Amino acid sequence: MLEVTRLTKAFGGFVAVNEVSFSVTEGEILGLLGPNGSGKSTTFNCIAGMLKPTAGSVKLAGEEIAGQTADTACRKGIGRTFQIPRPFRGLSLLENAVLAAHYGNGGHLSHDEAEAIARDALTLAQLPPEADAMVGGLGAAGLKKLELARALATRPKLLLADESLGGLDATEMRQAADMLKRIRDERGITIVWVEHIMGVLLSVVDRVVVLDHGAVIFEGTPREAQQDEKVAEVYLGPPETRAA
Numbered sequence: 001m002l003e004v005t006r007l008t009k010a011f012g013g014f015v016a017v018n019e020v021s022f023s024v025t026e027g028e029i030l031g032l033l034g035p036n037g038s039g040k041s042t043t044f045n046c047i048a049g050m051l052k053p054t055a056g057s058v059k060l061a062g063e064e065i066a067g068q069t070a071d072t073a074c075r076k077g078i079g080r081t082f083q084i085p086r087p088f089r090g091l092s093l094l095e096n097a098v099l100a101a102h103y104g105n106g107g108h109l110s111h112d113e114a115e116a117i118a119r120d121a122l123t124l125a126q127l128p129p130e131a132d133a134m135v136g137g138l139g140a141a142g143l144k145k146l147e148l149a150r151a152l153a154t155r156p157k158l159l160l161a162d163e164s165l166g167g168l169d170a171t172e173m174r175q176a177a178d179m180l181k182r183i184r185d186e187r188g189i190t191i192v193w194v195e196h197i198m199g200v201l202l203s204v205v206d207r208v209v210v211l212d213h214g215a216v217i218f219e220g221t222p223r224e225a226q227q228d229e230k231v232a233e234v235y236l237g238p239p240e241t242r243a244a
């Protein structure tokens with residue numbers, strides 16, 4: 001469904017993403033991992049149309065989408081969440097999701113259609129779909145859920161989830177991971193999930209791609225990732241510096 005080939009993004013002379021290639025099959029959950037600054041968000045932003053790649057190809061269902069704008073990517077079926085949620089705080093949860101539904105569908109929906117999609121997205125994200133539920137009362141976990149609901153309301157085929165666990169406690173992380181799995185299992189939405197921590201992600205994803213310094217250093221199953229020396233080095237440092 002998604003084919004990223006030799007994707008490269010340079011900022012001036014600095015190459016943040018260097019010939020990154022990976023593919024995602026329909027219905028899969030792929031974990032895109034790597035330490036801070038390894039190029040995960042830049043890769044994401046090139047796929048979602050927030051950044052124009054310097055070189056390389058991004059194909060969605062066989063169609064080249066590299067260099068297209070974010071709204072084109074969204075209308076072609078790529079939904080994304082952001083690391084730092086920025087909802088419209090003066091609006092209700094439902095109004096936030098309705099706006100996302102209109103945006104993701106090119107403004108072609110009637111109000112009733114957009115509202116039905118928005119309520120469904122809020123319910124899927126385990127948020128109250130009632131018209132009077134406001135953003136103000138949400139904590140970190142609630143804001144992450146709203147971020148997810150807004151992305152779901154665009155009716156994506158491919159969901160790019162950016163650091164869905166940031167700022168959550170252990171229980172909330174487990175719930176967030178289970179929610180992404182349920183979204184894939186129940187709706188068949190393909191997911192690329194970016195995190196800098198491995199933790200609970202490994203129990204949910206089908207496959208893992210690990211970036212370091214802008215390049216792919218590992219691709220395989222979660223079990224293989226846990227046993228891979230290069231992955232351990234990136235996360236834990238060289239063997240001689242690790243605690244016994």
Ligand SMILES: Nc1ncnc2c1ncn2[C@@H]1O[C@H](COP(=O)(O)OP(=O)(O)OP(=O)(O)O)[C@@H](O)[C@H]1O
Pocket residue numbers: 011014016034035036037038039040041042043195196
């Ligand atoms: N607009 C930009 N201009 C210059 N350098 C940038 C820009 N965006 C990102 N970078 C640099 O590119 C590198 C990769 O950044 P990126 O945000 O993609 O990493 P990341 O893996 O997502 O990190 P994190 O886990 O902290 O979000 C970093 O060194 C970062 O400083």
